[in-house]
Structure formats: structure tokens, C-alpha cells
Amino acid sequence: MKTILFLSIVLFSGALAGTLHGVANLAIVEPYLDTAIGIENQNLFASGEEKDTPQFWVEYDAYRDWQKGGQILAGTILGTSMGGLFGIVYVLSRNVLPKGSDLKKSFTLAAVMWLTIYLIPFLKYPANPPTVGDPETVVLRSVLFLSFIAISGFGAVGFYQAYKRFQSKIKIVAFIGYGMFIAIVFTIMPPNPDEVTAPMDLVNGFRVMSVVAVSVFWVSIAMIFGGLWHKLRPDVEYECI
Amino acid sequence: MSSPTQIIKSKSQVHIFAIITLAIIFAVGLFVVGYDQGHIFSVVLGESAYADLYIHEITHDMRHAAGFPCH
Numbered sequence: 001m002k003t004i005l006f007l008s009i010v011l012f013s014g015a016l017a018g019t020l021h022g023v024a025n026l027a028i029v030e031p032y033l034d035t036a037i038g039i040e041n042q043n044l045f046a047s048g049e050e051k052d053t054p055q056f057w058v059e060y061d062a063y064r065d066w067q068k069g070g071q072i073l074a075g076t077i078l079g080t081s082m083g084g085l086f087g088i089v090y091v092l093s094r095n096v097l098p099k100g101s102d103l104k105k106s107f108t109l110a111a112v113m114w115l116t117i118y119l120i121p122f123l124k125y126p127a128n129p130p131t132v133g134d135p136e137t138v139v140l141r142s143v144l145f146l147s148f149i150a151i152s153g154f155g156a157v158g159f160y161q162a163y164k165r166f167q168s169k170i171k172i173v174a175f176i177g178y179g180m181f182i183a184i185v186f187t188i189m190p191p192n193p194d195e196v197t198a199p200m201d202l203v204n205g206f207r208v209m210s211v212v213a214v215s216v217f218w219v220s221i222a223m224i225f226g227g228l229w230h231k232l233r234p235d236v237e238y239e240c241i
Numbered sequence: 242m243s244s245p246t247q248i249i250k251s252k253s254q255v256h257i258f259a260i261i262t263l264a265i266i267f268a269v270g271l272f273v274v275g276y277d278q279g280h281i282f283s284v285v286l287g288e289s290a291y292a293d294l295y296i297h298e299i300t301h302d303m304r305h306a307a308g309f310p311c312h
Contacts, residue, residue, distance in 0.1 A: 084266040
């Protein structure tokens with residue numbers, strides 16, 4: 001394996017897919033964030049913590065522009081980070097991913113990772129817009145969220161090991177096993193402790209768009225990573241005999 | 242006299258250095274975007290970093306949109 005080329009492919013595809021994720025957020029998630037933060041502002045005015053003055057809105061608009069721009073940078077960093085994980089899993093599992101092109105392998109792995117470390121944890125602990133989270137519970141929520149992702153991810157790796165050892169006829173048992181395992185974990189893990197007080201149409205719309213935007217990341221990384229691997233073949237070495 | 246023949250070998254084995262590098266990038270990136278509350282800048286700025294929360298603020302929208310727990 002050409003290590004430098006491999007690392008370059010992983011980091012570039014992760015960074016680019018993450019940037020696209022940030023752009024997707026800006027286009028489809030931001031309107032919900034703005035609405036939610038607008039509710040927070042109204043609460044601040046009602047409680048007297050802030051005053052509804054032109055000065056407030058000047059500062060607020062500048063602050064929000066800065067945050068919105070930062071989202072692209074955050075997307076690039078998060079994408080590079082997740083790209084790193086994707087690259088590790090890809091290179092360690094490439095031989096057992098479905099036969100065919102690297103694009104097909106890449107999409108298969110992205111689909112598995114999207115399901116096990118994103119969608120299933122999301123169903124248990126869905127994304128929330130501002131106004132929903134209680135600052136007092138953020139540590140507990142972070143621990144629950146990360147734990148569920150880790151349990152689901154490592155569970156998938158464990159059942160993948162079983163999948164490799166099983167004969168073809170009973171490989172389906174590994175899928176059923178993971179399904180039963182994660183269903184039990186899903187039931188046992190405590191729920192998000194925060195009560196949702198924001199309007200549910202806002203919360204649900206935000207969650208749908210959040211899923212779409214994160215899915216943009218997983219589709220993008222599969223396409224970019226698989227395409228670059230196919231084109232540049234970091235695994236191929238030439239020998240003269 | 243026979244000319245040398247070039248053969249192509251596909252090698253899936255990756256250097257452990259690459260795996261460790263990617264694992265570090267994964268952990269650091271995840272912490273920066275999802276969990277930093279002033280910790281990183283506190284190395285340079287001291288206690289004030291926990292009040293300024295620069296990284297939290299700049300990653301705020303992505304935290305919510307990607308599903309990380311926030312305030």
C-alpha cells in the first residue's frame with residue numbers, strides 16, 4: 001500500500017465531503033436554526049435578559065453571520081475526522097466488502113456506517129435545534145449519545161467478525177444478531193432527559209433536514225473516496241520479474 | 242534473451258503509521274467539532290477560554306445540525 005497516497009485520498013475525500021455537508025446545512029438546515037434562535041431571542045426579551053434594540057440586532061446579525069460561516073469550516077474539520085475513520089475501516093475491511101469496483105465497495109461501507117453510527121443512534125437520540133437542550137444536562141446527553149454510537153459501531157464490528165467466520169448459508173445470522181443486539185441496547189439505554197418545549201413542526205422539520213444533510217456527507221464521501229481509489233489505486237504496486 | 246515482465250500486485254496491508262495517524266485525526270476532529278468547551282484554547286488563553294468558547298461558537302450550527310448534544 002502506498003501510504004502517503006492512501007492518506008491523501010482519505011483526508012481529501014473526507015474534507016471535501018465535509019465541506020459539502022457544511023454547504024448542505026447552510027442551504028437546508030439554517031432556516032430552522034434561525035427560527036429556533038429567534039425563539040431563544042424572544043425568550044431573552046421576555047425575561048429581561050436582553051432588550052429588543054437596534055443595537056442588539058446589529059450585534060446579533062454579525063454574530064450569526066460568523067457562526068454560519070464557521071459551519072463550513074466545522075464541516076471540513078468534521079468531514080476530515082470522519083473520513084479518517086472511514087479510511088481505517090475501509091482499508092481493514094476491503095477484502096470482505098462486496099466484489100466489484102472500489103466505488104461499489106465504498107458505497108457499501110458508507111451505507112453500513114451511515115446506518116450503524118449515524119441513523120440508528122439518531123433514532124434514539126435525534127438532533128435538536130437550539131431552544132430544546134438544557135445546559136444542565138449537556139454532559140449526560142453527550143455521554144449517552146457517544147456511548148450509543150460506540151456500542152452500535154463496536155457491535156457492528158463484532159458481528160462483522162462473526163459474519164466472516166460463518167459459512168455462506170448462515171451469514172444472515174450475523175445481521176439478525178446485530179439487529180437483536182441493537183434493539184436490546186435501544187430499549188435499555190435511557191432516553192434524552194430534556195423535555196421538548198419548542199414547536200414540534202419546527203423540531204421535526206429540523207430533524208428531517210439534519211438527516212438529509214448528514215446523508216449528503218455519506219453519499220459524497222463514498223463517491224469521492226471510491227472514485228479516487230479507483231483512479232489512483234493506492235493498493236497497486238508494480239514489480240518487474 | 243527475455244525482456245523483464247511487469248506484474249501488478251494489489252496489496253491491502255496498510256502501514257500501522259497510517260492507521261494511527263487517521264485514528265488521531267478522527268479523535269481530535271470529533272472533539273473539536275462535537276465537544277470542545279474551551280479546552281483546546283485554554284492551553285494558550287487560560288481560564289478565559291472557558292468563557293469565550295470560540296470553538297463552541299464557530300462549530301455551534303454544525304453541532305446542532307450533525308446531532309451533537311448542545312446547550
